Amino acid sequence: MESIREIYKIGNGPSSSHTMAPKKAATIFLQQNPDAASFRIHLYGSLALTGKGHLTDKAILDVFPSGKAEILWHPGHLLPMHTNGMTFEALGDDGKVIRDWTTYSIGGGDISDTGKRDQVVHIYPFSTMKEILDHCEANGLTFWEFVEQHESPDIRKYLSEVWKVMKETIARGLEG
Numbered sequence: 799m800e801s802i803r804e805i806y807k808i809g810n811g812p813s814s815s816h817t818m819a820p821k822k823a824a825t826i827f828l829q830q831n832p833d834a835a836s837f838r839i840h841l842y843g844s845l846a847l848t849g850k851g852h853l854t855d856k857a858i859l860d861v862f863p864s865g866k867a868e869i870l871w872h873p874g875h876l877l878p879m880h881t882n883g884m885t886f887e888a889l890g891d892d893g894k895v896i897r898d899w900t901t902y903s904i905g906g907g908d909i910s911d912t913g914k915r916d917q918v919v920h921i922y923p924f925s926t927m928k929e930i931l932d933h934c935e936a937n938g939l940t941f942w943e944f945v946e947q948h949e950s951p952d953i954r955k956y957l958s959e960v961w962k963v964m965k966e967t968i969a970r971g972l973e974g
Contacts, residue, residue, distance in 0.1 A: 799922035801949060806960045807907050815882055816845060816852035818907030823899075824861035826909075827886040831897055834888035837867040838895075842883035845903065846873040879913025880904060921948050 809818035824839070831837075839858055841849050849855060855869050877883030880902035888897040902913045910916065924930045934944050945953065 799920055799925050800918050801921050802945065802953065803949075803956060804906070804918075806957065808960060808963050809907055810853065810857045813848075813852045814907040815903045815905050816849060816854045817857040819882070819903035819905075819909045820845065820854050820884060821857040821861060822907065823884060823886065823901050823903070823909050824858045827888070827899055828861055830899075831888035834896065835866075835891045836889045836893075837862055838887040838889060839867060839869045840872055840885040840887070841869060842872045842885075843876040843881040845882050845884055846871040846875075877902070877913075880910075883913075923948075 807814065807818065810821060820841075827837070841854060845854055849871065858869060859867055861867075877885075877900065882903035883900065884903070885898060885900045887895045890896045899911075901909045901911050904910045904913065904915055908915065922930070924933060930941070930944060933939070934941055939947075
């Protein structure tokens with residue numbers, strides 16, 4: 799089983815595939831191309847079909863300097879590796895592409911250039927809750943002691959932040 803950090807991620811909603819991953823990809827691309835004059839982002843398939851409703855455009859445009867990025871929607875076009883495809887283009891002063899990058903939002907806020915999930919890093923020796931609870935009982939551990947044995951030392955701080963964000967999100971939803 800992978801880290802709890804991979805299960806509880808903090809990011810833009812309402813969809814990790816349509817906001818967290820595109821924002822992550824935009825951030826990477828901007829960091830790799832800080833001197834580009836402007837940027838063009840092509841969204842394909844599902845990202846283009848539901849992107850406005852899921853705020854994909856906002857998640858991406860918030861990363862780039864104001865007025866320096868344009869999104870082009872291609873709802874009827876699927877890239878070969880995955881239905882959530884996106885291509886980023888860095889443009890020079892002359893408007894020509896100086897660098898491009900195609901990547902895919904593969905779920906859970908993750909991106910992949912192949913459209914497939916990389917090998918998951920398993921930090922827990924068990925894959926079911928029954929196995930974990932049986933292990934805890936047999937070894938006199940609480941569930942949290944088991945978690946702390948396998949996660950990084952700051953896991954409680956991380957989960958405290960997740961809980962804070964969850965409560966704030968619920969409060970905003972009830973107010974709106």
